[in-house]
Amino acid sequence: xxxxxxxxxxxxxxxxxxxxxxxxxxxxxxxxxxxxxxxxxxxxxxxxxxxxxxxxxxxxxxxxxxxxxxxxxxxxxxxxxxxxxxxxxxxxxxxxxxxxxxxxxxxxxxxxxxxxxxxxxxxxxxxxxxxxxxxxxxxxxxxxxxxxxxxxxxxxxxxxxxxxxxxxxxxxxxxxxxxxxxxxxxxxxxxxxxxxxxxxxxxxxxxxxxxxxxxxxxxxxxxxxxxxxxxxxxxxxxxxxxxxxxxxxxxxxxxxxxxxxxxxxxxxxxxxxxxxxxxxxxxxxxxxxxxxxxxxxxxxxxxxxxxxxxxxxxxxxxxxxxxxxxxxxxxxxxxxxxxxxxxxxxxxxxxxxxxxxxxxxxxxxxxxxxxxxxxxxxxxxxxxxxxxxxxxxxxxxxxxxxxxxxxxxxxxxxxxxxxxxxxxxxxx
Numbered sequence: 241x242x243x244x245x246x247x248x249x250x251x252x253x254x255x256x257x258x259x260x261x262x263x264x265x266x267x268x269x270x271x272x273x274x275x276x277x278x279x280x281x282x283x284x285x286x287x288x289x290x291x292x293x294x295x296x297x298x299x300x301x302x303x304x305x306x307x308x309x310x311x312x313x314x315x316x317x318x319x320x321x322x323x324x325x326x327x328x329x330x331x332x333x334x335x336x337x338x339x340x341x342x343x344x345x346x347x348x349x350x351x352x353x354x355x356x357x358x359x360x361x362x363x364x365x366x367x368x369x370x371x372x373x374x375x376x377x378x379x380x381x382x383x384x385x386x387x388x389x390x391x392x393x394x395x396x397x398x399x400x401x402x403x404x405x406x407x408x409x410x411x412x413x414x415x416x417x418x419x420x421x422x423x424x425x426x427x428x429x430x431x432x433x434x435x436x437x438x439x440x441x442x443x444x445x446x447x448x449x450x451x452x453x454x455x456x457x458x459x460x461x462x463x464x465x466x467x468x469x470x471x472x473x474x475x476x477x478x479x480x481x482x483x484x485x486x487x488x489x490x491x492x493x494x495x496x497x498x499x500x501x502x503x504x505x506x507x508x509x510x511x512x513x514x515x516x517x518x519x520x521x522x523x524x525x526x527x528x529x530x531x532x533x534x535x536x537x538x539x540x541x542x543x544x545x546x547x548x549x550x551x552x553x554x555x556x557x558x559x560x561x562x563x564x565x566x567x568x569x570x571x572x573x574x575x576x577x578x579x580x581x582x583x584x585x586x587x588x589x590x591x592x593x594x595x596x597x598x599x600x601x602x603x604x605x606x607x608x609x610x611x612x613x614x615x616x617x618x619x620x621x622x623x624x625x626x627x628x629x630x631x632x633x634x635x636x637x638x639x640x641x642x643x644x645x646x647x648x649x650x651x652x653x654x655x656x657x658x659x660x661x662x663x664x665x666x667x668x
Contacts, residue, residue: 256282256375258572259394259408261382261421263290265303265357266540266557267414268364268376272310273565275371276656279572282406283374284397286381290358290365297357297473298324298466298551301342301644303558304349309651311658312367313349319359322469324352326636327455341636342644352551352644354468382415385424385536391578392425392535410572410579411536412564414557417524419542427538428529432603436610438548439476439486441518442468443498444511456501460616463501472505474498475548476518479614483520491515523547525599531592532584539564539587544595547602549610550643556598562650563590569653594647601642 258274260267263285274281299307299316307313327340343350368374379399386394386405394407413421443465456463462477476497478486486494491512499506512518527544531537540557547553567586571579 254404254406256280256406256408257410257575258282258568259284259406259411261395261411261413262415262419262540262542263361263365263376263378264414264416264540264557265360265364265554266561267412268361268368269306269558270412270414270539270561270565271374271376272364272368272371273562273653273656274569274572275368275374277565277569277573277653278373279569280373281375282408283368283376284380284382284395284406285376285378288379290361297354297360298554299353299355299360300552300555300646301345301347301349301351302646302649303555304353305347306558306562306650306652308348309657310367312363315363316353316355316360319355319363320469321353321355322467324354324467325350327639337630338633338636340639340643341633342640344634344637345640345644347645350644354466354473357554382420385411385421390534392533395421409535409575410568413536413538413542414540414561415542417526417541417545419538421536422528422538422542425533425536427531427533429526430529431524431526432599434523434525434547434606435480436477436606436614437480437483437523438521439478439483439518440521441474441476441494441512442471443474443502443505443508444471445505445508457613458501460614461497461501462610462613463498465502465505472502474502477610477614480522486518487515494518521548525602527592527595527599531588532581534581535578537564537568537584537587539591543588543591544599546599547606549602549605552598552602552643552646556595556646559594559646559648559650560587560591562652563587565656566650566653569655590648597647598642 257280260271260281260283263283267283271281271283304313307316325343326338328338342352365376369376380397382395382397384396385392386396386407392411394405395411396403396405411421413419415421464475466473491514495509495512498512499509524545525547528538531539531543539560541553546556564587567583567590568579571583
């Protein structure tokens with residue numbers, strides 16, 4: 241006998257109040273918040289699960305506080321993770337300069353947590369699944385929007401079993417910098433020049449490396465080593481268009497470069513087993529001039545592609561999600577009229593300034609540090625600045641705040657908050 245069809249699930253998958261495209265941090269946080277407001281929300285994710293190497297696995301203090309307010313921090317804290325407390329740069333007098341110190345932040349969790357992103361997404365999805373109005377549909381790849389006149393009224397999707405359509409009062413794109421929704425709607429974009437890319441790989445380590453970021457620069461080569469549990473996550477920076485040249489030089493050349501810049505792991509570089517494990521990220525910085533059209537809104541990387549500088553993109557996207565939930569929940573609860581453009585515009589007005597400021601900081605770092613370093617210049621804080629920072633280490637809280645908290649942190653709405661508990665069954 242055939243298995244019974246879940247008609248409620250089928251109905252929800254064909255019609256919903258709010259449709260979210262993309263189950264990344266922004267999409268799942270938004271879905272959880274709206275579901276806790278009692279709004280019928282469906283999230284479409286093209287992959288089967290979250291088990292992918294995201295590399296952007298930083299969870300900043302602003303997001304840690306959000307997890308706390310949502311009652312999820314204790315369960316998050318139980319996940320395997322390492323903590324990043326400081327960023328130091330070598331000074332002109334061979335003494336490290338304390339550039340960023342998260343421990344000085346006046347927040348509940350003054351550090352960056354390094355957690356595999358699939359663990360974070362699983363945790364949020366499990367919490368959202370406890371809400372009766374939440375549906376997550378995996379292996380649903382969105383292929384385009386559905387329109388009624390000039391208004392977006394849903395999306396078409398494909399699955400391993402065929403194709404279909406989900407109609408919604410409002411569609412929200414959280415599907416990243418290559419967003420299908422963003423491209424199909426044709427929203428105007430402002431792009432900024434970026435002349436470097438990043439190659440990600442990991443080096444398992446025999447000994448524990450401390451909780452400080454390790455940026456290394458020498459003769460036109462730049463590595464940033466992020467301490468993790470039992471390995472370093474390496475970000476190698478290089479000029480755009482040089483991926484083929486890197487691979488042509490071969491694995492031994494990459495190992496030698498890593499050992500030269502990171503002598504702490506010179507005995508471990510043989511664990512880099514293949515160039516197939518070295519993932520190339522084409523860096524881009526852009527933002528939509530308008531984040532919305534009738535019936536559709538873009539947030540997160542779908543609205544503003546971020547540089548990996550500072551690892552801020554994920555957390556900025558989460559802040560977008562919190563603001564979006566707060567502004568849209570009244571309109572989505574009252575379904576007597578479509579969500580008006582002026583309501584969607586409020587989201588952009590709220591989040592556009594922190595996005596622009598954050599991208600401005602990233603471009604400043606690109607111009608003052610990354611570009612000169614890739615040109616072979618010695619990039620070090622001037623001796624005077626180094627002495628000031630050592631004498632007044634409290635100044636390191638300023639860049640810590642920009643990176644760890646952001647220009648406009650968002651707080652969880654009161655209706656979405658829960659008491660913290662390790663048990664998923666208690667998050668209701």
